[in-house]
Amino acid sequence: MYKAVIVDDERWIVEGIKAGVRWETCGFQVVGEAENGQEGLELIEKLQPDFVLTDIKMPLVNGLELIKRGKEISPHTIFAVLSGHAEFAYAQKALNYGTFGYCLKPFEIEEIESMLAKLSLSLKHRSGPEPEQDAQELYEILCSGNEQLLAEKLKAAGMPASAVMPVTPIVVQGYVHVLHRDIHHIRFRMNKRRVGFLLYSHLVDSFLSSLDLSGGAVEYSIGIGPSSASSAGLEASLEAASVAAYGSFSTGKGGVYRPIATLETTRDELLSELAGALAQKDRMRFVFVMESCRPLFHRSALTIKDAYMIYNTVMYLFTRGGVKANARFLEGYDQLYYDYGHSDAMIDYLVKHTLNHLSDELSSRLAGVTHNRIKEILTYIHHHFNQEISIQSLSDKFYLSPTYLSQLFKKEVGENFVEYLSRQRIQYACKLLAETDMTISQIGEKCGFNDYFYFTRIFKRLNGMTPTQYRESR
Known part of the structure; x- marks a missing residue:
């Protein structure tokens, strides 16, 4: 949309033009109005409009002076005049100043719309940069933090930020093939697959609907930053839009995302839990914390910024613990x-990458098993024994009948499924009793026992003492 300003000291005329003319159909949006020439000049300097429709006879500064001084303030702005028959000579003089045209009062709505249609064509084909032309220099200035130079560049590009006309940054993850040219904006490429845009905040919805995102198999993800009333806030707003544009990484779905404030306490608690699990080589605790991250990512409570910190923190703690194999850090x-595309894939990688080094028990157990499907089942139990697991659920998951699975499990492992699962849970309970201050009830729940008395009975059967006696003996 092209920006338009109306200047006339007769209020009823301004309201009639605003309400009667189909501005948006003609490709324009009225962004300001003034009741005298002085206010009109202030609006032109502030809004840098594409078009000004002005009366001739006005207080303080008349229409001719407005056009003359307005062109000095905003060279790209096009002017047209409204005049009565008595001021026709003035209207002709205005044409000598380079105005686009004039409408005589009383005017017809169709007359103004016809002028706007011609003006729209003229604006589209006039020389100079196209609205969507790449503005890499402006982008570099924006990233540099030079607020004064950025303000100058925005003004030169016809997009100064103000409280009246705030600017919104948008980042598109993926390539935008076609972009309609009737919405004023600034475009710059951030990297091979990311494009950034700046535009006035009131045009965001129209702009999004104008994007051609028919990219075939490409999954688009669009981030919208907070509105900024000054150049000083644009850098932080663009960074927020950039992080939001990775929304598909968290949720696994393309779409339009706005910044969501992540609770630092939540992230810090997760990192602390992961550090504790790795320090104690606690496989189950590590898996539990990583799995608890999934729903947080899926509902956008964690962003790619948090994923980056989690990934590199795990790798750092992992290597610091003495394991050097296959550890790598991400640079951005x-x-x-x-590398991963989705938070689930990153979590799966970290779980798989670290588990063999957190515990050798699984490797030794698998060494004595010959049936590949039972190996898969043991690995699954090893990673999920604190969850609800049964012969029926395993038979459904691994496509074996419950009876056959029970017989095969006993043959390969040497004990039945219930005994094996109980022993896995009790082993972990022993670890928690010795290394934490959790209550007996909390430990039972964390190990997969929902019934406190059943937990203590199984614990005593396998260890010859109650959980409390075991903790005291340690």
């Missing part, structure tokens, strides 16, 4: 996004 969000 892009690498994380293109």
Whole structure:
């Protein structure tokens, strides 16, 4: 949409033009109005409009002076005049100042709309940069933090930020093939697959609907930053839009995302839990914490920024613990996004990458098993024994009949499924009793026992003492 300003000291005329003319159909939006020439000049300087429709006879500054001084303030602005028959000579003089045209009062709505249609064509084909032209220099200035130079560049590009006309940054993850040219904006490429835009906040919805995102198999993800009333806030707003554009990494779905404030306490608690699990080589605790991250990512409570910190923190703690094999660090969000694509894939990788080094028990157990499907089942139990597991659920998951699975399990493992699962849970309970201050009830629940008395009975059967006696003996 092209920006338009109306200047006339007769209020009823301004309201009639605003209400009667189909501005948006003609490709325009009225962004300001003034009742005298002085206010009109202030609006032109502030809004840098594409078009000004002005009366001739006005207090303080008349229409001719407005056009003359307005062109000095905003060279790209096009002017047209409204005049009565008595001021026709003035209207002709205005044409000599380079105005686009004039409408005589009393005017017809169709007359103004016809002028706007011609003006729209003229604006589209006039020389100079197209609205969507890449503005890499402006982008570099924006990232540099030079607020004064950025303000100058925005003004030169016809998009100064103000409280009246705040600017919104948008980042598109993926390539935008076609972009309609009737909405004023600034475009710049952030990298091979990310494009950034700046536009006035009131045009965001129209702009999004104008994007051609028919990219075939490409999954688009669009981030919208907070509105900024000054150049000083645009850098932080663009960074917020950039992180939001990775929304598909968290949720697994393309779409339009706005910044969501992540609770630092939540992230810090997760990192602390992961550090504790790795320090104690606690496989079950590590898996539990990683699995608890999934729903947080899925509902956007954690972002790619949090994923980046989690990934590199785990790798750092992992290598610090003495394990050197296959540990690598990520250099930025892009690498994380293109290596894994989705938070679930990153979590799966971290779980798989670290588990063999947190415990050798599984490896030794699998060494004595010959049936591949039972190996898969043992691995699954090893990773999920604190969850609800039964012969029936395993038979459904691994496509074996419950009877055959029970017989095969006993043959390969040497004990039945219930005994094996109980022993896995009690082993972990022993670890928690010795290394934590959790209550007996909390430990039972964490190990997969929902019944306190059943937990203590199984514990005593396998260890010859109650959980309390075991903790005291330690």
